[in-house]
Amino acid sequence: MVGATLASLLSRSGFSVALVEAHEPLPFDAEAEIGLRVSAISPGSAAVLGQAGAWKSISAERCRPYRRMQVEDGVELEPLLFDAPVFNLESLGTIIENSLVQWSLWQVVSSGGQVDLYCPDMLDKIEPGQNQSRISLNSGAQLSADLVVGADGAASPVRKAIGIRQDYRSYNQHGLVAVVGKQNPNPGVAWQRFMPGGPLAFLPLADGRSSIVWTRPSIEAQRLLALDNDTFVEELDAASSGWLGRVESCGPRAAFPLSMRLSESYTAHRTVLIGDAAHVVHPLAGQGVNLGFADAAALTETLIRARLAGNDIGAASVLQYYDRWRRAESEAMAFGMHALRSLFSHDSLSPLRRIGLALVKRSWTVKDLFLQRAAGLGKNAPKLATGTTLRDLMRG
Numbered sequence: 001m002v003g004a005t006l007a008s009l010l011s012r013s014g015f016s017v018a019l020v021e022a023h024e025p026l027p028f029d030a031e032a033e034i035g036l037r038v039s040a041i042s043p044g045s046a047a048v049l050g051q052a053g054a055w056k057s058i059s060a061e062r063c064r065p066y067r068r069m070q071v072e073d074g075v076e077l078e079p080l081l082f083d084a085p086v087f088n089l090e091s092l093g094t095i096i097e098n099s100l101v102q103w104s105l106w107q108v109v110s111s112g113g114q115v116d117l118y119c120p121d122m123l124d125k126i127e128p129g130q131n132q133s134r135i136s137l138n139s140g141a142q143l144s145a146d147l148v149v150g151a152d153g154a155a156s157p158v159r160k161a162i163g164i165r166q167d168y169r170s171y172n173q174h175g176l177v178a179v180v181g182k183q184n185p186n187p188g189v190a191w192q193r194f195m196p197g198g199p200l201a202f203l204p205l206a207d208g209r210s211s212i213v214w215t216r217p218s219i220e221a222q223r224l225l226a227l228d229n230d231t232f233v234e235e236l237d238a239a240s241s242g243w244l245g246r247v248e249s250c251g252p253r254a255a256f257p258l259s260m261r262l263s264e265s266y267t268a269h270r271t272v273l274i275g276d277a278a279h280v281v282h283p284l285a286g287q288g289v290n291l292g293f294a295d296a297a298a299l300t301e302t303l304i305r306a307r308l309a310g311n312d313i314g315a316a317s318v319l320q321y322y323d324r325w326r327r328a329e330s331e332a333m334a335f336g337m338h339a340l341r342s343l344f345s346h347d348s349l350s351p352l353r354r355i356g357l358a359l360v361k362r363s364w365t366v367k368d369l370f371l372q373r374a375a376g377l378g379k380n381a382p383k384l385a386t387g388t389t390l391r392d393l394m395r396g
């Protein structure tokens with residue numbers, strides 16, 4: 001999602017771009033069952049995808065905007081509510097299948113001949129040079145580039161090839177996902193209940209069902225995965241009791257290990273990292289890929305500025321600007337999620353939690369700050385997320 005977004009943004013800005021991808025995404029099939037992997041895409045990310053040329057086709061397909069976020073801790077009776085109109089937003093975000101985002105972006109980068117596609121192909125090695133880097137692919141193809149971007153996910157071979165170290169912490173938790181139908185259809189609310197083992201989220205889908213992300217300690221998640229459907233539904237019912245009535249249906253389940261990964265630097269030797277290659281955060285606020293889209297927009301902005309100033313786009317001074325900007329943002333988000341997770345997972349912290357929740361409920365400023373950042377529209381957001389167009393950026 002993130003690499004193809006950057007490839008499109010850069011090629012639309014007049015840069016010459018090659019994209020290396022191991023697997024071509026499968027065509028999106030709107031008749032097929034809703035996929036297990038979905039993302040809450042913020043308004044800022046939607047604007048970036050718009051500039052990348054993919055938002056129109058994404059938003060015309062199966063996706064669901066949500067106007068309310070409801071947060072509970074299972075103890076306090078009154079939930080914490082965030083309503084889009086209160087913050088002058090049309091929606092707080094849109095729940096979209098990852099496969100739809102990937103397929104729409106693929107359509108953009110593979111049409112028009114603006115991006116040189118190497119697919120299926122994989123990185124073999126990178127040899128950084130004084131003025132350019134040489135890249136060898138498994139197919140035997142050789143490329144040279146002023147700048148190499150690693151948008152190759154959490155295990156990033158690019159990051160390893162250039163020797164950037166990472167701080168890795170496993171949460172010993174898995175995020176269990178499934179498509180779930182409740183007695184009453186989801187009215188467009190992203191609902192989350194924090195519980196000692198981890199949060200349970202219901203995200204609204206286009207057909208009134210919800211996509212759940214149930215964070216549990218890894219052993220417990222394996223147990224939940226192994227349950228027969230009826231027993232799982234009973235346990236899910238108990239965990240989400242009261243909200244939208246009984247659980248009436250539940251599709252296949254899958255679980256993903258959760259970790260926090262922070263790269264020590266986002267740049268070295270004419271190479272830069274974006275998306276999960278640079279950082280992985282806990283999914284409890286649905287911010288992972290949104291940070292990645294903001295990286296893509298911020299890097300595009302950085303490179304356009306460098307070009308306007310006549311600078312080498314692979315120069316360390318140019319890339320350090322991106323590094324400082326995005327590392328500060330991603331680390332703030334990662335540690336914010338880390339702190340929230342700790343606050344809600346220890347019963348001993350419940351007095352602190354109650355005070356915190358009460359403060360957030362009462363303070364419009366705190367709510368506003370939180371929401372602006374979650375919507376991808378905070379004060380350090382890239383210009384492309386806040387309404388500036390590629391054309392405006394290119395005019396300087």
Ligand SMILES: Cc1cc2nc3c(=O)[nH]c(=O)nc-3n(C[C@H](O)[C@H](O)[C@H](O)COP(=O)(O)OP(=O)(O)OC[C@H]3O[C@@H](n4cnc5c(N)ncnc54)[C@H](O)[C@@H]3O)c2cc1C
Binds near residue numbers: 153256292
């Ligand atoms: C349970 C769960 C729920 C989540 N929910 C949300 C959410 O609601 N909102 C949100 O913002 N985020 C969410 N996230 C996080 C989000 O899924 C990730 O941040 C996002 O998928 C990362 O995208 P990416 O493009 O950076 O990396 P990836 O999706 O990992 O893509 C990497 C790409 O690189 C390719 N590749 C890898 N190695 C090579 C190679 N050697 N050569 C060529 N190509 C290669 C791969 O084929 C792939 O296409 C969630 C995560 C989890 C686990």
